[in-house]
Ligand code: 13P
């Protein structure tokens with residue numbers, strides 16, 4: 205249907221633009237993006253980019269979303285922290301957040317006068333969905349006087365109960381700056397173990413009290429995957445997200461946020477990288493470093509993949525109620541304090 209609106213030459217030009225960006229990118233583990241795939245995407249990217257200008261909208265895409273979004277229509281791509289900064293400083297009328305619900309919710313909290321839409325609708329996250337505000341209150345009551353940090357992968361209600369929010373990119377630095385030798389960290393129990401170990405390694409040990417859950421993508425990695433990668437690819441650098449189990453992180457060359465992994469690869473003289481993280485980041489690295497090799501055992505976030513070109517176009521034309529991000533004013537006011545504290549401490 206969309207295709208009939210476009211001149212064939214314009215479509216081919218757009219498909220070639222996309223192919224120029226995506227030719228080195230894996231579509232599945234077995235194949236790469238083809239010109240035909242780009243021809244299918246082209247009518248949508250053309251329409252989205254036009255509507256985006258008409259509506260004065262900005263598209264923020266997490267690196268775990270699909271490469272047609274990340275390279276075809278996004279104005280900014282990045283990790284949770286980078287995208288929160290972009291949302292905070294945006295002067296657009298509309299923010300379209302291709303990510304998961306807690307990310308879009310954070311954007312609305314820190315820039316409340318904007319219309320915020322999420323193409324994927326109420327896309328969850330096993331971490332954000334693992335803990336309620338009441339559970340944080342109970343935990344804090346059991347440990348009075350202990351500062352509480354929440355990972356940004358949490359609901360606005362959970363953020364509202366904590367002293368400061370953190371992302372995977374600043375968790376170690378912010379935790380180090382917290383007073384005392386004990387700390388509550390929710391809701392990622394695996395990251396809490398990594399945090400406690402890192403604080404000890406830095407010579408600023410703290411007991412980290414945690415509760416909540418784990419990421420359904422990163423909690424699946426095991427030491428065997430690292431050993432296998434090293435056996436199969438001598439000289440490989442293995443990178444992991446701090447949502448992975450500590451016994452995996454201990455064996456890796458680098459542990460950090462998705463932005464940290466992008467920077468590590470950009471600076472590294474090495475050629476082959478084992479990626480213990482979500483497929484979208486592997487795609488991003490393939491697009492940006494076609495000369496390097498990325499080996500990815502497995503790991504797809506079905507929540508992030510709910511964002512598509514079709515539902516991105518939909519929010520620009522007529523968003524469905526579940527794609528419109530609203531946050532209760534009292535919760536937003538409290539949660540904003542924890543998020544603002546992160547911006548202050550992350551400087
Ligand atoms: P980053 O902030 O490192 O991109 O992490 C977000 C996330 O959801 C990882 O699973």
Ligand code: SF4
Nearest residue numbers: 329330419420421505
């Ligand atoms: Fe949540 Fe894991 Fe998906 Fe990240 S990859 S959004 S932590 S479920």
